[in-house]
Amino acid sequence: AQSVTQLGSHVSVSEGALVLLxxxxxxxxPPYLFWYVQYPNQGLQLLLKYTSAATLxxxxxxxxxxxxxxxxxxxxxKPSAHMSDAAEYFCAVRGGSYIPTFGRGTSLIVxx
Amino acid sequence: GAGVSQSPSNKVTEKGKDVELRCDPxxxxxxxxxxxxxxxxxxxxxxxxxxxxAPDKSGLPSDRFSAERTGGSVxxxxxxxxxxxxxAVYLCASSPVITGxxxxxxxxxxxxxxxxx
Numbered sequence: 001a002q003s004v005t006q007l008g009s010h011v012s013v014s015e016g017a018l019v020l021l022x023x024x025x026x027x028x029x030p031p032y033l034f035w036y037v038q039y040p041n042q043g044l045q046l047l048l049k050y051t052s053a054a055t056l057x058x059x060x061x062x063x064x065x066x067x068x069x070x071x072x073x074x075x076x077x078k079p080s081a082h083m084s085d086a087a088e089y090f091c092a093v094r095g096g097s098y099i100p101t102f103g104r105g106t107s108l109i110v111x112x
Numbered sequence: 113g114a115g116v117s118q119s120p121s122n123k124v125t126e127k128g129k130d131v132e133l134r135c136d137p138x139x140x141x142x143x144x145x146x147x148x149x150x151x152x153x154x155x156x157x158x159x160x161x162x163x164x165x166a167p168d169k170s171g172l173p174s175d176r177f178s179a180e181r182t183g184g185s186v187x188x189x190x191x192x193x194x195x196x197x198x199x200a201v202y203l204c205a206s207s208p209v210i211t212g213x214x215x216x217x218x219x220x221x222x223x224x225x226x227x228x229x
Contacts, residue, residue, distance in 0.1 A: 009152065034217060043116070043203055043220030044155075090154065098143070099168065100218070104154035 002027045002095040006103035014111050019063075019078040019085065021106050026072060027095030033074040034092040034100065035065055044090060050074060061085070086110045114138065116221035118204050124227045125194055133189045133224045137206030145218065146179055146189050149201040158202075161187065194228045201225050 007022040025031060032051055036044040048059025055067045065076045074091060088107050094100040117136045125131050137144050146158040157171035161181045172178070176194075181187040191198055205218035 036220075041222070043222045044205075044218070045220070046217045049217055098162065099145070099157055099160050099171075101157075102147075102155040104152065 002031065002093050002097065002101050004091050004093050004101055004103040006089075006091050006106050008106055009104065010107045010109060012109040012111065013081045015083055016080050019076070019081045019108065021076040021089050021091075021108065023065075023074045023076065023091030023103060024072055025074060025091070025093040025095075027093055029096040031093045031095035032100075033065075033067060034094070035059065035063070035074075035076050036090045036092065036102075037061075038088040038090065038105075040087075047076070047089075081108075081110045083110050083112065116204055116206055116219050118202075118221040118224050120224060121222065122225045122227075124229065126229050127196060128193055130190065130192045131194055131226065133191075133202050133226070135187045135189070135204030135206075135221060137185065137187070137204070138208075138219055139185075141206035141208050141219070142184065143207040143216070144181060144187050145205045145207075146187070147203045147205065148173075149203055149223070150199075155203065158189070191226075194226075196228045199226055199228045 003026045005024045034049045035047040038044045047063050048057045050057050050067045058064045063078045088105045090105045091103040092100040119134045142163045144161040147155040159179045160168040176192045179189045201223040203223045205220045207216045
């Protein structure tokens with residue numbers, strides 16, 4: 001069994017501030033974890049993925065995420081938010097199944 | 113290269129009508145997924161095709177929903193006797209050959225926005 005919880009349906013930050021989007025998962029086997037971004041009226045695009053090679057994963061557009069097994073977390077961060085980062089972000093887990101489970105998404109709002 | 117494409121981009125229909133949504137995956141991708149995205153609900157898995165294997169239909173919400181994949185490529189999602197609660201964005205995604213590691217990412221199309229009046 002696998003599940004994902006994204007804390008906070010909306011996160012609001014100022015331009016230049018730290019971005020932190022939270023994701024906690026559960027999986028009965030070692031998981032693969034993904035973060036996707038969705039811009040308005042577009043499909044989802046992969047930001048980064050964890051595949052057990054390294055616990056700190058770097059993705060596109062300056063985002064990174066750290067896998068913490070003890071906390072069952074895979075939080076997404078970016079040191080300095082840009083206006084262009086405003087979008088919907090989805091965390092997904094795949095553990096023992098070829099069908100990933102997605103979180104409900106977090107809408108990132110960036111204020112000038 | 114070409115990504116996943118879906119058509120139509122928008123579909124407005126009347127309650128009770130049937131609709132067909134089309135997905136063209138990336139060439140060579142053997143895995144294909146359909147999801148439904150409702151406001152504030154995240155992605156709801158509908159159906160999964162992998163090569164010539166029988167599809168996993170465990171996510172289809174009712175027998176009004178069906179999907180097929182012809183020739184291992186194009187897929188069509190059909191909703192019969194549409195209801196207002198079927199209004200949502202329907203997303204298609206494809207993946208390359210699924211290896212034993214299962215870490216392949218999904219490539220998503222732009223979706224079809226379905227509105228049932």
